[in-house]
Amino acid sequence: MRNKRKLLIEQLDQKLQPFSESRKVLVPERGWINTIRTTLNMTLAQLGTKLNITRQGVKRIEESEANGTITLNSLKDVANAMDLKLVYALVPTNGTINDLIQMKAEKLAQKIVLRTNQNMKLEDQGIADEKIAEIIKELADEIKREMRKSLWD
Numbered sequence: 001m002r003n004k005r006k007l008l009i010e011q012l013d014q015k016l017q018p019f020s021e022s023r024k025v026l027v028p029e030r031g032w033i034n035t036i037r038t039t040l041n042m043t044l045a046q047l048g049t050k051l052n053i054t055r056q057g058v059k060r061i062e063e064s065e066a067n068g069t070i071t072l073n074s075l076k077d078v079a080n081a082m083d084l085k086l087v088y089a090l091v092p093t094n095g096t097i098n099d100l101i102q103m104k105a106e107k108l109a110q111k112i113v114l115r116t117n118q119n120m121k122l123e124d125q126g127i128a129d130e131k132i133a134e135i136i137k138e139l140a141d142e143i144k145r146e147m148r149k150s151l152w153d
Helices: 002-024 032-039 044-051 055-066 072-081 097-122 129-146
Strands: none
Touching: 002 097, 032 055, 044 055, 044 072, 055 072, 097 129
């Protein structure tokens, strides 16, 4: 089961790899539709004709994209009308899916170990800092291997 999970993570990272540069892309303030339409010197009415809606309808679509309320279907329709392709992905903010899992596992392990160590200190049985770091690393590796659901709490 662990090997299967590891393989799935590797395959997902491979699928998302082409999107890794997307972190550098800044979304235009007025949105992609408006930016591309105006760059192509296309009017609201022209795009509206392609979409079978009014120029006011196109304006609403551009505004909904700019404020983040547009639907994927609307984006796809506009892209098709402009002879473009909608590209959609969810990518980790930093690094890969594997890196994300590692970071979450380390954070959870640190929380567990430090909480346990605090209780042990109260009983005058605390562990040295070097040993704590080693235990955190071992527990993080175990959590990652097991892909505990608590990783996402």
